[in-house]
Amino acid sequence: MLTRHTIDTVVRAALAEDAPWGDLTSETLIPADATATADLIAREPGVFSGGAVFEAAFRLTDERVQVRVLVADGTHFATGTVLASVTGPARGILQAERIGLNFVQRMSGIASLTAQYVALTAGTEARIVDTRKTTPGLRQFERQAVRDGGGHNHRFSLSDAVMAKDNHLAVLTAGGLDVTSALRQVRDRLSHTTHLEVEVDRIDQIEPVLAAGIDTIMLDNFDPDALRAGVAIVAGRAIVEASGGVSLDTVAAIAATGVDVISVGALTHSVRSLDLGLDIRLTVAATAATAATAAPAAPAAPAAPAAPAAPAARP
Template sequence: MISKEAFQQELDIIIKNAIREDVGDGDHSSLACIPNDAKGKAKLLVKDEGIIAGVEFAQQVFAYVDKALKIETLIEDGSSVEYGDVVFYVSGSSQSILKAERLVLNAMQRMSAIATKTNKYVKLLEGTGTKILDTRKTTPGIRALEKWAVKIGGGENHRFALYDMIMLKDNHIDFAGGVSHAIEKTKEYLKKTDRDLKIIVEARNLGEIEEILKTEGVYRILIDNFNYEDTRTAVKMIGDKCLTESSGGINEKTIREYAECGVNYISSGALTHSVYNMDLSLKAV
């Protein structure tokens, strides 16, 4: 999995690029009417309900824009919030607060929506032993934020990208000439390149699961687009030989029943690609 250092590098890139994109050669709206030495204070106001996420990221944004800005945090990441709550106060240069405002709001609104949806799924899984995973179905350029939000909401991250885990899906299997060929070629590649990466293999039917189980070295089997009955059968076939994961159109109406089939994980792209931003505002006080 991605290291803390590499993850922080992703965050640094996001902040630098987002400020470049939004500010360009200057926030001329603020420069035109607010004195350079003007001081101000603003609050992050919640106008919705759910799980707040992105507070720590906001602190990094403010520090990048102006290290002299002071943050007073009232509500931490992962906390439940409701309409009227104040998450934090930021004080210092009025121009700096306005320069950082849009990035802070854009990030926190989306991160909070993802954390809220993830938390809902986590609660639906309570008592089953099954854990919820995200996917690579993220917004290009801000994957680190979206996967961070999943963690804040109580979920777990799948692989971060193509480089930190091997995942042999249908196209890999077909291009490689079948399940067994794909797995054996992968193991040879890892040995040749001296890489220690876990291998996940997707199965499209019970026959492919049987074939996968004939090969050693598979960390997890992705039971993809199976119905409940076949999922239960697949879990029994796999036993404790490796971990199991269900995926494929699983939603809040079906997630509990898939979990009760006995899988270790359920992955859902909807955690990151199908959310509605939480309503948040940064208001001068």
């Protein structure tokens, strides 16, 4: 779960990047006491994610802005759905609009894409999981969006588990040890609470890796036939993860092979932001006094020419 502290820390940084010295446009054009109400509207169907992040963008810009999120994260919605409403000082709404939209559009895009993958694997035991291929600084938001779309999270960081990939194994065995012996030494050094996963890219690598007592084996870039054969060899001795070559076109066939986990980098590294818009539907004009001070004074009307003097009386 995203905490308020995490949300506010990331959103503050985004707001500071976008308006380091304020919003020059809104401060110049909009009277200070003008208020507005706006709706967050879906311009295409999808799955909602990022309600609390959207709210934070406005709250941290101007605490007088009130945001009502009208649908829960993880909710499927249709085109035209009003997802949230925003009311308060117009300057604050206009200043926070882009940052709020950036976050909620991206998170909802991730949730929507994840939901498509999950739907295509329905009826199998395979879990759709994300990867570390996230936007720097936004990993917690993006991984929350994966969960909102019905997916699951892989290890959150390099500190969470041991995952030995091909380059790790090349270094590990450079001293002459075989893969099984090298991985056994790794296993012996780990706490019993630490998960060990190993990547292989050939069928003949499976048995030597399993002999080391690993927890998960990743079958990288295996086609469905090879995945099916790999699952049969593993025979329940480890969790089987499929990785590489996963798309909306291939995921159903991959899930049907019997793998336990399918990792999908595309959920976060190449996702399309969802089309959501913030439409102002009501504004309250500034008071006459404020409007008078905000608007440039109208030029004074020219003075009427003086009437000609009457002719002097004749003597």
